[in-house]
Amino acid sequence: MPHTPAAPFCAEVRDRALCEVLNEELVCALGCTEPISVAYAAALASKTLGAEPDRLEVGCSGNIVKNVKSVTVPNSDGMHGIEAAATLGAVGGDANSALEVLESVTPEHIARTRELLSDPAYCDVSLVEDVPNLYIKVRAHAAEHVAEVVIAEHHTNVVYRALDDTTLDGSRDQDPALMEHENNPAYEQLKIDAIIGFAESGDIDAAREVLERQISYNDTISREGLNNAWGAEVGRTLMETREHDAACRARARAAAGSDARMSGCALPVVIVCGSGNQGITACLPVMEYAEQLGVDHERLLRAVALSDLVAAHVKGYIGALSAFCGVVCAACGAGAAICWMRGGTPEQIGATIVNTLGNVGGIVCDGAKPSCAAKISAAVDAAIMGCDMAMAGRGFRAGEGLVQRTVEETIASIGYVGRVGMKPTDEEILNIMIGKTTLR
Known part of the structure; x- marks a missing residue:
């Protein structure tokens, strides 16, 4: 069979598609x-x-x-x-x-x-x-x-x-x-290289409004979680103990938003991957590091876009709901965006994602509840460490567990486990939660 050449790259097509994804995700x-x-x-x-x-x-x-x-x-x-x-x-x-x-x-x-x-x-x-x-x-x-x-x-x-x-x-x-769910064709543009290129120089104007709203709304609920006693107060605990550490503040800001929304706070959030916790996780750590690094607002918007798109890309392999904790996907996005703001190369950004998945890719979802804030903290911590490792030229290598030769293959590998391998786990978690399984 003759080889079919790949379609020529078109930045305009990429930018239009990725803005469409952002507008669909960020509601x-x-x-x-x-x-x-x-x-x-x-x-x-x-x-x-x-x-x-x-x-x-x-x-x-x-x-x-x-x-x-x-x-x-x-x-x-x-x-x-x-x-x-x-x-x-x-x-x-x-x-x-x-x-x-x-x-x-x-x-x-x-x-x-x-x-x-x-x-x-x-x-x-x-x-x-x-x-x-x-x-x-x-x-x-x-x-x-x-x-x-x-x-x-x-x-x-x-x-x-x-x-x-x-x-x-x-x-x-x-x-x-x-029914087989058919993704919007725009999602076919979700590849790490394309996402980085879009963040670097793409036309983000068609998604600017939803990105601004995500930053504003999610910042507001995070501050509510820090200022008042919501849920298990994970964010407040982190901020009270290590507020001078940027990595800890990034974890606290994200966790605090979850503290509030999991316990009934009536403030709206902007979601990604169908989840407010993921919308918060993809956004707040990036905002905290942007402030720490002195990043201007335009670069912050592009970093948040990068984070959201990486989250959607990783989550796309897993599906809407599963036993795989979705905040890991969002933390991958946050880590990638932080690496990008720090001047990381595409290879280092990819390594950040791989390092994060190689570490916390097995966190299980046992329902929405106050402890989601703690899982957000753990996932963001792993993403920041993954970024630090990548910037130092260190990381997990192909053949180690589910880590594959490339970042795309690793995302697919982890996604398969989340979608297929963890399905029996999902069923057993539910059986325990509804009392169908007798524990002994």
């Missing part, structure tokens, strides 16, 4: 994205029904169950769980606001939610198997009518919506359990 969310997605599905079902539901049925994949179980639903006055997220979304959510669906909630909505949840039969929650890792089905009943909404693969991706027997969006014949 606002109020609180942890899994309970918010449940609330969004319920709000949309209630809107479709045209009335407050008399009863809700909520079916979720294991990863949704895992990530909603222990996290506080924002604007809920401290309520937890799928039942609270769904009921509050149905009663007071604004379906037009997507991942900011609960921003409109009032004290009256919270009181009504508590009243409805006093009846254990009001919201029936079930585990749905053999569906995508991110899957939510809400059936809202009122009088003789029922509205159904199904979200799959992405937190706001409505694949089916119906009222009674009338399909309004999507199709029952396209069972989400059998």
Whole structure:
């Protein structure tokens, strides 16, 4: 078969595609994205029904169950769980606001939610198997009518919506359990060399607004986490003990944002890879090092773009939700961006990513909760050490564990383990969390 030459490089095509990725990834969310997605599905079902539901049925994949179980639903006055997220979304959510669906909630909505949840039969929650890792089905009943909404693969991706027997969006014949998610073709440009080139000299104007918003919003929630007692106070603990160390401040700034949002803080964040924790992790350490290094605002924007794109590239091999802790992907991005701001070469930036994955690539996700802040701290610490090693010409070599010959091959190797190898781990974590497994 004759060799097909590679398409000629075009910076304009690269820049347009990577700005498109950033605009798709960097969206606002109020609180942890899994309970918010449940609330969004319920709000949309209630809107479709045209009335407050008399009863809700909520079916979720294991990863949704895992990530909603222990996290506080924002604007809920401290309520937890799928039942609270769904009921509050149905009663007071604004379906037009997507991942900011609960921003409109009032004290009256919270009181009504508590009243409805006093009846254990009001919201029936079930585990749905053999569906995508991110899957939510809400059936809202009122009088003789029922509205159904199904979200799959992405937190706001409505694949089916119906009222009674009338399909309004999507199709029952396209069972989400059998659907293969097709990425936006722009994601094909996600390669480390292309991302570095984009950060160096690309046209970032089409993504400038979302990058500015990410810096502003995520900085605000980080400061809230540092100034007040949220969650386990990981960020405050780090800052109080080693505030004069730049690496520790970078960890503290990221952890503090997670401290606040995992415990119900109503401030919005800008997410990446479908996760607020990852959006925070990709951003705050970069901001802290930019200040430390005296980097100007334009270079900071480009560094954050580099971080976000590396995070999306690494996470793309793993999928939306898994037993692989996603903040590791975001920490890879942060480490790469810090290396770039320090004047690292493409080889050193790649080595930073490899060093990070070779160290903390095995952190497991056991649901969204306050300890996520500690995992963020550990992942960022590994990324900074990985950067320091790379800048000194040191690193993990091919053949050592999952490390391969190139950074791209290493990302694919770790991604395969996260997506395929850790699937049984994911199932066992869920079984323990819901009490299905007896420990001895």
